[in-house]
Amino acid sequence: MATRERTLTGDRPQFSRRWTVTAADVAPWFTTRLKMRITFANDAPADGNARVIAAINDNPAALITLRTQLDGTRVFYDGYLSGPVTTVTKDDSITVDxxxxxxxxxxxxGINAFKVALQDNDGLVERVEIDPAxxxxxxxxxPDQLSIALPKELTAEVGExxxxxxxxSSRAERADRPLSVLVEKAGGPLELDRDHDEFSTTGAKRSGQFTGTAxxxxxYELRVAANGGYNPAAGTVVIDVKPASRRGPGLAAVVGAIALVAVAVLLFTGGRRRAERRRT
Structure with a gap:
Protein backbone atom coordinates (compact mmCIF):
# COMPACT_ATOMS: atom_id res chain seq x y z
CA MET A 1 0.00 0.00 0.00
CA ALA A 2 1.41 3.37 -1.00
CA THR A 3 2.74 5.72 1.65
CA ARG A 4 0.32 8.42 0.52
CA GLU A 5 -2.66 6.19 1.25
CA ARG A 6 -1.32 5.65 4.78
CA THR A 7 -0.82 9.37 5.47
CA LEU A 8 -3.52 11.29 7.32
CA THR A 9 -3.93 15.06 6.99
CA GLY A 10 -6.65 17.59 7.59
CA ASP A 11 -7.81 17.06 4.01
CA ARG A 12 -7.57 13.28 4.19
CA PRO A 13 -8.22 12.35 7.83
CA GLN A 14 -9.09 8.65 7.48
CA PHE A 15 -7.30 5.43 6.55
CA SER A 16 -8.82 1.96 6.19
CA ARG A 17 -7.39 -1.48 5.59
CA ARG A 18 -9.24 -4.78 5.24
CA TRP A 19 -8.35 -8.30 6.30
CA THR A 20 -10.16 -11.55 5.59
CA VAL A 21 -10.23 -13.89 8.56
CA THR A 22 -11.42 -17.46 8.19
CA ALA A 23 -13.40 -19.17 10.93
CA ALA A 24 -10.42 -21.43 11.61
CA ASP A 25 -8.21 -18.38 12.17
CA VAL A 26 -10.41 -16.78 14.83
CA ALA A 27 -8.20 -17.24 17.90
CA PRO A 28 -9.14 -16.84 21.55
CA TRP A 29 -7.63 -13.36 21.57
CA PHE A 30 -6.36 -10.68 19.21
CA THR A 31 -3.98 -7.79 19.65
CA THR A 32 -4.10 -4.54 17.77
CA ARG A 33 -1.20 -2.24 16.92
CA LEU A 34 -1.11 1.36 15.78
CA LYS A 35 2.40 2.50 14.91
CA MET A 36 2.70 5.97 13.40
CA ARG A 37 4.77 9.09 13.02
CA ILE A 38 2.95 12.27 14.03
CA THR A 39 4.26 15.58 12.65
CA PHE A 40 2.99 18.75 14.31
CA ALA A 41 2.03 21.88 12.40
CA ASN A 42 4.47 24.79 12.49
CA ASP A 43 1.66 27.20 13.33
CA ALA A 44 -0.03 24.95 15.90
CA PRO A 45 -2.22 26.92 18.35
CA ALA A 46 -1.07 27.36 21.93
CA ASP A 47 -4.11 25.51 23.26
CA GLY A 48 -4.65 22.99 20.48
CA ASN A 49 -6.11 19.52 20.96
CA ALA A 50 -6.25 16.52 18.62
CA ARG A 51 -6.85 12.78 18.69
CA VAL A 52 -5.87 9.78 16.61
CA ILE A 53 -8.29 6.89 16.96
CA ALA A 54 -8.46 3.37 15.56
CA ALA A 55 -11.26 0.83 15.33
CA ILE A 56 -11.80 -2.75 14.22
CA ASN A 57 -15.21 -3.17 12.60
CA ASP A 58 -16.22 0.11 14.29
CA ASN A 59 -15.27 -1.22 17.74
CA PRO A 60 -12.78 1.11 19.51
CA ALA A 61 -9.21 -0.23 19.36
CA ALA A 62 -6.91 2.74 20.07
CA LEU A 63 -6.99 6.33 21.35
CA ILE A 64 -4.03 8.71 21.37
CA THR A 65 -4.64 12.26 22.61
CA LEU A 66 -2.50 15.28 21.75
CA ARG A 67 -2.44 18.67 23.45
CA THR A 68 -0.20 21.72 23.26
CA GLN A 69 0.98 23.21 26.54
CA LEU A 70 3.66 25.62 27.75
CA ASP A 71 6.46 23.03 27.88
CA GLY A 72 5.71 21.33 24.56
CA THR A 73 3.16 18.93 23.08
CA ARG A 74 1.68 16.33 25.40
CA VAL A 75 1.04 12.88 23.93
CA PHE A 76 -0.96 10.43 26.04
CA TYR A 77 -2.31 6.92 25.56
CA ASP A 78 -3.24 4.00 27.80
CA GLY A 79 -3.52 0.35 26.86
CA TYR A 80 -3.47 -3.04 28.56
CA LEU A 81 -0.21 -3.85 26.81
CA SER A 82 1.52 -0.48 27.07
CA GLY A 83 0.10 0.83 30.31
CA PRO A 84 -0.40 4.60 30.66
CA VAL A 85 2.20 6.55 28.65
CA THR A 86 2.62 10.32 28.84
CA THR A 87 5.26 12.10 26.77
CA VAL A 88 5.86 15.83 26.49
CA THR A 89 8.00 16.79 23.50
CA LYS A 90 9.29 19.99 21.92
CA ASP A 91 10.27 18.16 18.73
CA ASP A 92 8.35 18.74 15.53
CA SER A 93 7.36 15.05 15.34
CA ILE A 94 7.05 11.94 17.48
CA THR A 95 6.72 8.19 16.90
CA VAL A 96 3.92 6.37 18.74
CA ASP A 97 3.76 2.58 18.92
CA GLY A 110 -15.05 -12.82 7.06
CA ILE A 111 -13.92 -9.34 6.02
CA ASN A 112 -12.69 -7.11 8.86
CA ALA A 113 -11.96 -3.40 8.57
CA PHE A 114 -9.16 -1.69 10.49
CA LYS A 115 -9.73 2.07 10.42
CA VAL A 116 -7.61 4.98 11.66
CA ALA A 117 -8.85 8.56 11.87
CA LEU A 118 -7.32 11.92 12.72
CA GLN A 119 -9.63 14.24 14.66
CA ASP A 120 -8.05 17.69 14.63
CA ASN A 121 -10.27 20.75 14.59
CA ASP A 122 -7.52 23.04 15.95
CA GLY A 123 -4.86 22.44 13.29
CA LEU A 124 -2.38 20.91 15.74
CA VAL A 125 -1.20 18.11 13.38
CA GLU A 126 0.36 18.49 9.95
CA ARG A 127 0.29 14.78 9.08
CA VAL A 128 0.16 11.27 10.53
CA GLU A 129 2.10 8.54 8.72
CA ILE A 130 0.73 5.06 9.49
CA ASP A 131 3.35 2.31 9.60
CA PRO A 132 2.55 -0.85 7.57
CA ALA A 133 2.94 -2.89 10.78
CA PRO A 143 -4.36 -10.71 28.49
CA ASP A 144 -3.62 -11.50 32.14
CA GLN A 145 -0.21 -13.13 31.68
CA LEU A 146 1.65 -10.91 34.15
CA SER A 147 0.59 -10.25 37.75
CA ILE A 148 2.17 -8.57 40.76
CA ALA A 149 1.60 -9.31 44.45
CA LEU A 150 2.05 -6.45 46.93
CA PRO A 151 1.11 -5.74 50.55
CA LYS A 152 -1.89 -3.44 50.83
CA GLU A 153 -0.42 -1.34 53.63
CA LEU A 154 2.83 -0.92 55.55
CA THR A 155 3.36 0.82 58.89
CA ALA A 156 6.51 2.69 59.86
CA GLU A 157 7.63 5.46 62.19
CA VAL A 158 9.25 8.73 61.19
CA GLY A 159 12.91 8.05 60.46
CA GLU A 160 12.39 4.29 60.56
CA SER A 169 4.42 -13.93 38.38
CA SER A 170 4.13 -14.95 34.74
CA ARG A 171 2.02 -17.71 33.23
CA ALA A 172 3.96 -20.35 31.33
CA GLU A 173 2.57 -19.64 27.85
CA ARG A 174 3.67 -16.03 27.92
CA ALA A 175 6.78 -15.26 25.88
CA ASP A 176 9.69 -14.73 28.26
CA ARG A 177 11.23 -11.26 28.01
CA PRO A 178 13.25 -8.90 30.20
CA LEU A 179 11.37 -7.53 33.18
CA SER A 180 11.45 -4.10 34.81
CA VAL A 181 9.81 -3.22 38.14
CA LEU A 182 9.29 0.47 38.89
CA VAL A 183 8.13 2.16 42.09
CA GLU A 184 6.66 5.67 41.85
CA LYS A 185 5.81 8.18 44.57
CA ALA A 186 2.52 10.05 44.49
CA GLY A 187 3.94 12.91 46.51
CA GLY A 188 4.84 12.99 50.17
CA PRO A 189 8.16 13.05 52.07
CA LEU A 190 9.20 9.47 51.24
CA GLU A 191 12.82 8.68 50.42
CA LEU A 192 13.49 5.42 48.55
CA ASP A 193 16.79 3.59 48.19
CA ARG A 194 16.11 3.20 44.43
CA ASP A 195 13.12 3.42 42.09
CA HIS A 196 13.49 0.38 39.81
CA ASP A 197 14.76 -3.18 39.45
CA GLU A 198 15.79 -4.88 36.21
CA PHE A 199 15.80 -8.62 35.42
CA SER A 200 17.27 -10.18 32.28
CA THR A 201 14.23 -12.49 31.94
CA THR A 202 10.81 -12.60 33.52
CA GLY A 203 10.76 -16.34 34.14
CA ALA A 204 7.87 -17.88 36.05
CA LYS A 205 8.38 -15.69 39.11
CA ARG A 206 10.56 -12.80 40.25
CA SER A 207 10.66 -11.20 43.68
CA GLY A 208 12.46 -8.32 45.30
CA GLN A 209 12.00 -5.39 47.64
CA PHE A 210 12.42 -1.63 47.89
CA THR A 211 13.32 0.15 51.11
CA GLY A 212 12.67 3.68 52.21
CA THR A 213 12.10 6.13 55.06
CA ALA A 214 9.61 8.91 55.73
CA TYR A 220 1.34 8.10 51.58
CA GLU A 221 0.90 5.98 48.48
CA LEU A 222 3.44 4.16 46.34
CA ARG A 223 2.66 2.64 42.93
CA VAL A 224 4.63 -0.41 41.85
CA ALA A 225 4.47 -1.44 38.18
CA ALA A 226 5.96 -4.46 36.45
CA ASN A 227 6.48 -4.53 32.69
CA GLY A 228 7.73 -7.61 30.90
CA GLY A 229 7.19 -6.39 27.37
CA TYR A 230 3.70 -7.85 26.99
CA ASN A 231 1.12 -6.61 29.46
CA PRO A 232 2.09 -4.50 32.46
CA ALA A 233 0.80 -5.18 35.96
CA ALA A 234 0.61 -2.61 38.74
CA GLY A 235 -0.64 -2.05 42.24
CA THR A 236 -0.53 0.52 45.03
CA VAL A 237 0.74 0.29 48.60
CA VAL A 238 -0.20 2.67 51.42
CA ILE A 239 2.63 3.66 53.76
CA ASP A 240 1.17 4.65 57.16
CA VAL A 241 3.85 6.72 58.90
CA LYS A 242 3.46 7.25 62.65
CA PRO A 243 5.29 9.84 64.77
CA ALA A 244 8.57 8.58 66.19
CA SER A 245 7.98 6.96 69.58
CA ARG A 246 9.98 8.01 72.63
CA ARG A 247 12.36 5.24 73.41
CA GLY A 248 14.17 5.08 76.79
CA PRO A 249 17.58 3.47 77.23
CA GLY A 250 17.75 -0.21 76.43
CA LEU A 251 18.02 -3.00 79.00
CA ALA A 252 21.75 -3.35 78.51
CA ALA A 253 22.25 0.36 79.14
CA VAL A 254 20.11 0.18 82.31
CA VAL A 255 22.01 -2.83 83.65
CA GLY A 256 25.30 -1.12 82.86
CA ALA A 257 24.23 2.03 84.64
CA ILE A 258 23.19 0.08 87.73
CA ALA A 259 26.52 -1.73 87.76
CA LEU A 260 28.43 1.54 87.53
CA VAL A 261 26.42 3.00 90.40
CA ALA A 262 27.05 -0.09 92.49
CA VAL A 263 30.76 0.06 91.85
CA ALA A 264 30.81 3.74 92.68
CA VAL A 265 28.99 3.12 95.97
CA LEU A 266 31.38 0.32 96.91
CA LEU A 267 34.41 2.44 96.09
CA PHE A 268 33.02 5.37 98.04
CA THR A 269 32.10 3.20 101.06
CA GLY A 270 35.42 1.39 101.03
CA GLY A 271 37.34 4.65 100.80
CA ARG A 272 35.42 6.13 103.70
CA ARG A 273 36.10 3.09 105.93
CA ARG A 274 39.81 3.23 105.20
CA ALA A 275 39.88 6.88 106.09
CA GLU A 276 38.12 6.19 109.42
CA ARG A 277 40.63 3.44 110.29
CA ARG A 278 43.50 5.80 109.65
CA ARG A 279 42.00 8.38 112.02
CA THR A 280 41.67 5.82 114.77
Missing amino acids: YENYPREGSVRP SGFAATTIA QFILPYEV AEPGR
Whole structure:
Protein backbone atom coordinates (compact mmCIF):
# COMPACT_ATOMS: atom_id res chain seq x y z
CA MET A 1 0.00 0.00 0.00
CA ALA A 2 1.41 3.37 -1.00
CA THR A 3 2.74 5.72 1.65
CA ARG A 4 0.32 8.42 0.52
CA GLU A 5 -2.66 6.19 1.25
CA ARG A 6 -1.32 5.65 4.78
CA THR A 7 -0.82 9.37 5.47
CA LEU A 8 -3.52 11.29 7.32
CA THR A 9 -3.93 15.06 6.99
CA GLY A 10 -6.65 17.59 7.59
CA ASP A 11 -7.81 17.06 4.01
CA ARG A 12 -7.57 13.28 4.19
CA PRO A 13 -8.22 12.35 7.83
CA GLN A 14 -9.09 8.65 7.48
CA PHE A 15 -7.30 5.43 6.55
CA SER A 16 -8.82 1.96 6.19
CA ARG A 17 -7.39 -1.48 5.59
CA ARG A 18 -9.24 -4.78 5.24
CA TRP A 19 -8.35 -8.30 6.30
CA THR A 20 -10.16 -11.55 5.59
CA VAL A 21 -10.23 -13.89 8.56
CA THR A 22 -11.42 -17.46 8.19
CA ALA A 23 -13.40 -19.17 10.93
CA ALA A 24 -10.42 -21.43 11.61
CA ASP A 25 -8.21 -18.38 12.17
CA VAL A 26 -10.41 -16.78 14.83
CA ALA A 27 -8.20 -17.24 17.90
CA PRO A 28 -9.14 -16.84 21.55
CA TRP A 29 -7.63 -13.36 21.57
CA PHE A 30 -6.36 -10.68 19.21
CA THR A 31 -3.98 -7.79 19.65
CA THR A 32 -4.10 -4.54 17.77
CA ARG A 33 -1.20 -2.24 16.92
CA LEU A 34 -1.11 1.36 15.78
CA LYS A 35 2.40 2.50 14.91
CA MET A 36 2.70 5.97 13.40
CA ARG A 37 4.77 9.09 13.02
CA ILE A 38 2.95 12.27 14.03
CA THR A 39 4.26 15.58 12.65
CA PHE A 40 2.99 18.75 14.31
CA ALA A 41 2.03 21.88 12.40
CA ASN A 42 4.47 24.79 12.49
CA ASP A 43 1.66 27.20 13.33
CA ALA A 44 -0.03 24.95 15.90
CA PRO A 45 -2.22 26.92 18.35
CA ALA A 46 -1.07 27.36 21.93
CA ASP A 47 -4.11 25.51 23.26
CA GLY A 48 -4.65 22.99 20.48
CA ASN A 49 -6.11 19.52 20.96
CA ALA A 50 -6.25 16.52 18.62
CA ARG A 51 -6.85 12.78 18.69
CA VAL A 52 -5.87 9.78 16.61
CA ILE A 53 -8.29 6.89 16.96
CA ALA A 54 -8.46 3.37 15.56
CA ALA A 55 -11.26 0.83 15.33
CA ILE A 56 -11.80 -2.75 14.22
CA ASN A 57 -15.21 -3.17 12.60
CA ASP A 58 -16.22 0.11 14.29
CA ASN A 59 -15.27 -1.22 17.74
CA PRO A 60 -12.78 1.11 19.51
CA ALA A 61 -9.21 -0.23 19.36
CA ALA A 62 -6.91 2.74 20.07
CA LEU A 63 -6.99 6.33 21.35
CA ILE A 64 -4.03 8.71 21.37
CA THR A 65 -4.64 12.26 22.61
CA LEU A 66 -2.50 15.28 21.75
CA ARG A 67 -2.44 18.67 23.45
CA THR A 68 -0.20 21.72 23.26
CA GLN A 69 0.98 23.21 26.54
CA LEU A 70 3.66 25.62 27.75
CA ASP A 71 6.46 23.03 27.88
CA GLY A 72 5.71 21.33 24.56
CA THR A 73 3.16 18.93 23.08
CA ARG A 74 1.68 16.33 25.40
CA VAL A 75 1.04 12.88 23.93
CA PHE A 76 -0.96 10.43 26.04
CA TYR A 77 -2.31 6.92 25.56
CA ASP A 78 -3.24 4.00 27.80
CA GLY A 79 -3.52 0.35 26.86
CA TYR A 80 -3.47 -3.04 28.56
CA LEU A 81 -0.21 -3.85 26.81
CA SER A 82 1.52 -0.48 27.07
CA GLY A 83 0.10 0.83 30.31
CA PRO A 84 -0.40 4.60 30.66
CA VAL A 85 2.20 6.55 28.65
CA THR A 86 2.62 10.32 28.84
CA THR A 87 5.26 12.10 26.77
CA VAL A 88 5.86 15.83 26.49
CA THR A 89 8.00 16.79 23.50
CA LYS A 90 9.29 19.99 21.92
CA ASP A 91 10.27 18.16 18.73
CA ASP A 92 8.35 18.74 15.53
CA SER A 93 7.36 15.05 15.34
CA ILE A 94 7.05 11.94 17.48
CA THR A 95 6.72 8.19 16.90
CA VAL A 96 3.92 6.37 18.74
CA ASP A 97 3.76 2.58 18.92
CA TYR A 98 0.50 1.63 20.62
CA GLU A 99 -0.48 -1.98 21.32
CA ASN A 100 -3.55 -3.28 23.06
CA TYR A 101 -6.20 -5.97 23.20
CA PRO A 102 -9.28 -4.88 21.26
CA ARG A 103 -12.76 -5.35 22.63
CA GLU A 104 -13.80 -9.02 22.74
CA GLY A 105 -15.61 -10.05 19.56
CA SER A 106 -14.21 -7.18 17.50
CA VAL A 107 -12.63 -9.58 14.99
CA ARG A 108 -15.04 -11.97 13.29
CA PRO A 109 -14.91 -14.52 10.45
CA GLY A 110 -15.05 -12.82 7.06
CA ILE A 111 -13.92 -9.34 6.02
CA ASN A 112 -12.69 -7.11 8.86
CA ALA A 113 -11.96 -3.40 8.57
CA PHE A 114 -9.16 -1.69 10.49
CA LYS A 115 -9.73 2.07 10.42
CA VAL A 116 -7.61 4.98 11.66
CA ALA A 117 -8.85 8.56 11.87
CA LEU A 118 -7.32 11.92 12.72
CA GLN A 119 -9.63 14.24 14.66
CA ASP A 120 -8.05 17.69 14.63
CA ASN A 121 -10.27 20.75 14.59
CA ASP A 122 -7.52 23.04 15.95
CA GLY A 123 -4.86 22.44 13.29
CA LEU A 124 -2.38 20.91 15.74
CA VAL A 125 -1.20 18.11 13.38
CA GLU A 126 0.36 18.49 9.95
CA ARG A 127 0.29 14.78 9.08
CA VAL A 128 0.16 11.27 10.53
CA GLU A 129 2.10 8.54 8.72
CA ILE A 130 0.73 5.06 9.49
CA ASP A 131 3.35 2.31 9.60
CA PRO A 132 2.55 -0.85 7.57
CA ALA A 133 2.94 -2.89 10.78
CA SER A 134 -0.31 -1.37 12.06
CA GLY A 135 -3.35 -3.64 12.21
CA PHE A 136 -4.37 -6.65 14.28
CA ALA A 137 -3.13 -10.20 14.80
CA ALA A 138 -4.34 -13.37 16.48
CA THR A 139 -2.69 -14.57 19.69
CA THR A 140 -3.09 -17.50 22.06
CA ILE A 141 -1.64 -15.49 24.93
CA ALA A 142 -4.26 -14.36 27.40
CA PRO A 143 -4.36 -10.71 28.49
CA ASP A 144 -3.62 -11.50 32.14
CA GLN A 145 -0.21 -13.13 31.68
CA LEU A 146 1.65 -10.91 34.15
CA SER A 147 0.59 -10.25 37.75
CA ILE A 148 2.17 -8.57 40.76
CA ALA A 149 1.60 -9.31 44.45
CA LEU A 150 2.05 -6.45 46.93
CA PRO A 151 1.11 -5.74 50.55
CA LYS A 152 -1.89 -3.44 50.83
CA GLU A 153 -0.42 -1.34 53.63
CA LEU A 154 2.83 -0.92 55.55
CA THR A 155 3.36 0.82 58.89
CA ALA A 156 6.51 2.69 59.86
CA GLU A 157 7.63 5.46 62.19
CA VAL A 158 9.25 8.73 61.19
CA GLY A 159 12.91 8.05 60.46
CA GLU A 160 12.39 4.29 60.56
CA GLN A 161 13.20 2.21 57.48
CA PHE A 162 10.31 0.32 55.88
CA ILE A 163 10.59 -2.61 53.48
CA LEU A 164 8.24 -2.96 50.50
CA PRO A 165 8.35 -6.51 49.06
CA TYR A 166 6.93 -7.53 45.68
CA GLU A 167 6.50 -10.71 43.66
CA VAL A 168 5.89 -10.76 39.90
CA SER A 169 4.42 -13.93 38.38
CA SER A 170 4.13 -14.95 34.74
CA ARG A 171 2.02 -17.71 33.23
CA ALA A 172 3.96 -20.35 31.33
CA GLU A 173 2.57 -19.64 27.85
CA ARG A 174 3.67 -16.03 27.92
CA ALA A 175 6.78 -15.26 25.88
CA ASP A 176 9.69 -14.73 28.26
CA ARG A 177 11.23 -11.26 28.01
CA PRO A 178 13.25 -8.90 30.20
CA LEU A 179 11.37 -7.53 33.18
CA SER A 180 11.45 -4.10 34.81
CA VAL A 181 9.81 -3.22 38.14
CA LEU A 182 9.29 0.47 38.89
CA VAL A 183 8.13 2.16 42.09
CA GLU A 184 6.66 5.67 41.85
CA LYS A 185 5.81 8.18 44.57
CA ALA A 186 2.52 10.05 44.49
CA GLY A 187 3.94 12.91 46.51
CA GLY A 188 4.84 12.99 50.17
CA PRO A 189 8.16 13.05 52.07
CA LEU A 190 9.20 9.47 51.24
CA GLU A 191 12.82 8.68 50.42
CA LEU A 192 13.49 5.42 48.55
CA ASP A 193 16.79 3.59 48.19
CA ARG A 194 16.11 3.20 44.43
CA ASP A 195 13.12 3.42 42.09
CA HIS A 196 13.49 0.38 39.81
CA ASP A 197 14.76 -3.18 39.45
CA GLU A 198 15.79 -4.88 36.21
CA PHE A 199 15.80 -8.62 35.42
CA SER A 200 17.27 -10.18 32.28
CA THR A 201 14.23 -12.49 31.94
CA THR A 202 10.81 -12.60 33.52
CA GLY A 203 10.76 -16.34 34.14
CA ALA A 204 7.87 -17.88 36.05
CA LYS A 205 8.38 -15.69 39.11
CA ARG A 206 10.56 -12.80 40.25
CA SER A 207 10.66 -11.20 43.68
CA GLY A 208 12.46 -8.32 45.30
CA GLN A 209 12.00 -5.39 47.64
CA PHE A 210 12.42 -1.63 47.89
CA THR A 211 13.32 0.15 51.11
CA GLY A 212 12.67 3.68 52.21
CA THR A 213 12.10 6.13 55.06
CA ALA A 214 9.61 8.91 55.73
CA ALA A 215 10.39 12.31 57.23
CA GLU A 216 6.87 13.22 58.34
CA PRO A 217 3.86 11.34 59.73
CA GLY A 218 0.93 10.72 57.40
CA ARG A 219 -0.46 8.24 54.91
CA TYR A 220 1.34 8.10 51.58
CA GLU A 221 0.90 5.98 48.48
CA LEU A 222 3.44 4.16 46.34
CA ARG A 223 2.66 2.64 42.93
CA VAL A 224 4.63 -0.41 41.85
CA ALA A 225 4.47 -1.44 38.18
CA ALA A 226 5.96 -4.46 36.45
CA ASN A 227 6.48 -4.53 32.69
CA GLY A 228 7.73 -7.61 30.90
CA GLY A 229 7.19 -6.39 27.37
CA TYR A 230 3.70 -7.85 26.99
CA ASN A 231 1.12 -6.61 29.46
CA PRO A 232 2.09 -4.50 32.46
CA ALA A 233 0.80 -5.18 35.96
CA ALA A 234 0.61 -2.61 38.74
CA GLY A 235 -0.64 -2.05 42.24
CA THR A 236 -0.53 0.52 45.03
CA VAL A 237 0.74 0.29 48.60
CA VAL A 238 -0.20 2.67 51.42
CA ILE A 239 2.63 3.66 53.76
CA ASP A 240 1.17 4.65 57.16
CA VAL A 241 3.85 6.72 58.90
CA LYS A 242 3.46 7.25 62.65
CA PRO A 243 5.29 9.84 64.77
CA ALA A 244 8.57 8.58 66.19
CA SER A 245 7.98 6.96 69.58
CA ARG A 246 9.98 8.01 72.63
CA ARG A 247 12.36 5.24 73.41
CA GLY A 248 14.17 5.08 76.79
CA PRO A 249 17.58 3.47 77.23
CA GLY A 250 17.75 -0.21 76.43
CA LEU A 251 18.02 -3.00 79.00
CA ALA A 252 21.75 -3.35 78.51
CA ALA A 253 22.25 0.36 79.14
CA VAL A 254 20.11 0.18 82.31
CA VAL A 255 22.01 -2.83 83.65
CA GLY A 256 25.30 -1.12 82.86
CA ALA A 257 24.23 2.03 84.64
CA ILE A 258 23.19 0.08 87.73
CA ALA A 259 26.52 -1.73 87.76
CA LEU A 260 28.43 1.54 87.53
CA VAL A 261 26.42 3.00 90.40
CA ALA A 262 27.05 -0.09 92.49
CA VAL A 263 30.76 0.06 91.85
CA ALA A 264 30.81 3.74 92.68
CA VAL A 265 28.99 3.12 95.97
CA LEU A 266 31.38 0.32 96.91
CA LEU A 267 34.41 2.44 96.09
CA PHE A 268 33.02 5.37 98.04
CA THR A 269 32.10 3.20 101.06
CA GLY A 270 35.42 1.39 101.03
CA GLY A 271 37.34 4.65 100.80
CA ARG A 272 35.42 6.13 103.70
CA ARG A 273 36.10 3.09 105.93
CA ARG A 274 39.81 3.23 105.20
CA ALA A 275 39.88 6.88 106.09
CA GLU A 276 38.12 6.19 109.42
CA ARG A 277 40.63 3.44 110.29
CA ARG A 278 43.50 5.80 109.65
CA ARG A 279 42.00 8.38 112.02
CA THR A 280 41.67 5.82 114.77
